[in-house]
Amino acid sequence: MLQVHEIRAHKDAYINALKKRGLDASADIEAVLSADETRRATQAKLDETLAQSNIFSKEIGKLFQSGEQQKANLLKEKTTQLKETSKQLQEELNTAVETLDNLLFALPNIPHESVPAGTDENDNETVFSEGDIPTLNTEALPHWELAKKYDLIDFELGVKVTGAGFPVYKGKGARLQRALISYFLDKNTEAGYTEYQVPHLVNETSARGTGQLPDKEGQMYHVTGDDLYLIPTAEVPVTNLFRGDLLPHTELPITCTGYTPCFRREAGSYGAHVRGLNRLHQFDKVEIVRIEHPDNSYNALDGMVEHVKSILRDLKLPYRILRLCGGDLGFTAALTYDFEVFSTAQDRWLEISSVSNFETFQANRLKLRFKDADGKNNLVHTLNGSALALPRVLAGILENYQTPDGIKIPEVLVPYCGFEMIS
RNA sequence: GGAGAAAUGGCAGAGUGGUCGAAUGCGGCAGUCUUGAAAACUGUUGAGGGUCACACCUCCGGGGGUUCGAAUCCCUCUUUCUCCGCCA
Secondary structure (H helix, E strand, O other): OOOHHHHHHOHHHHHHHHHOOOOOOHHHHHHHHHHHHHHHHHHHHHHHHHHHHHHHHHHHHHHHHOOOHHHHHHHHHHHHHHHHHHHHHHHHHHHHHHHHHHHHHOOOOOOOOOOOOOOOHHHOEEEEEEOOOOOOOOOOOOHHHHHHHOOOEEHHHHHHHOOOOOOEEOHHHHHHHHHHHHHHHHHHHHOOOEEEOOOOEEOHHHHHHOOOOOOOHHHOOEEOOOOEEEOOOOHHHHHHOOOOOEEEHHHOOEEEEEEEEEEOOOOOOOOHHHOOOOOOOEEEEEEEEEEEOHHHHHHHHHHHHHHHHHHHHHHOOOEEEEEOOOOOOOOOOOEEEEEEEEEOOOOEEEEEEEEEEEEOHHHHHHOOEEEOOOOOEEEOEEEEEEEEEHHHHHHHHHHHOEEOOEEEOOHHHHHHHOOOEEO
């Protein structure tokens, strides 16, 4: 959520920045400012009324103590009107706050200056690429066929037990997946991230805190019986660990990693590109989260990018890094780098990580602040990224490492797998 | 699931209708003393809104109510603890 007082101070800058998202927000911004105006005016009136009635109450108290009952009763009558007024003003204030909040909730984060203009994924900017794309022979198979051939993943069984998009991993497929999770967690821990195991269901407040609500209401599985949401990413529970905190600046940065399954309804996104592991309702992901001093957040973002690079180098997968354009940027992000692995057999790029700086957008909702060296309280910057998302990495490995004799296991994973080859 | 107890500032812990944003202790910060440190002493030390700055307003788990006035009384929800039952 954007900060009102910032919008008040830099109205035009906000309108301009949002244009990069293809959004003409001038009317919305005006609405915010006028709602804010109303809120403050109402607040001031209410405060005045309460101040007056506080004065009366104190006087009445004194009168009672000195035994001047009659005078006290006289004053009491005076307060009835004030009570009525303050009750009314309180209601007005509540609606004013609600109006303002709803307007603010609807506004996305403002893009960082380096975000390229653009409307969709075609306008994303490739900023880096690395790794050789293997030349496969003509019998090369896409991963869903390899999965079947070597009995690694059973999609039909998942349909039977739950439904489409809930694959069942088995044998060496399950083992390879577990190996990847362990390897990612170890790698992240070595880089200084503290490992967490967190709940896979979150309450509404948490989902609002990181911005999944109200923006992505339909994307999450909602457990209505207990009013909880299945997490779409570990970002939600992990970041919310710190919701409401006021951290000493000496504790920054806070760095976390965690493995969780992720649940996404993916409503309406069926089609040609969702075969196999490409798009699932349940998948595994290892996430990294950083809580940073605002002055350091972009350094930290670069560091996260380098970290993810090193994982992909370890795995020897060909990949590229995109800087998302304004139109493709997520609601809460100021700057996002997407990592894509080239899937040779499918001849297309698969997104396997998304690394973002949210600046104060989440922190504002989370009320997550730090106390600066001079004793002032400020919002932190939050960042997160996948390191990494499992299914498409698995797809990339299966497809790029296939040989006529079977699938080779990337060297770094052999100790975790306990085998070198799937055949 | 049943019965009972509790929730107060960074922590511990007083406060049962007015002068309480809240005693006291610990911790934190600043100072005195000291070559420096410790100890001792002195001062200071919650958050949000609002204002140019003050004033002022709000907050004692959340929400609602009684009252001129609520940390304190009532209702409700949540959480924690103890006991019982059940159980990976």
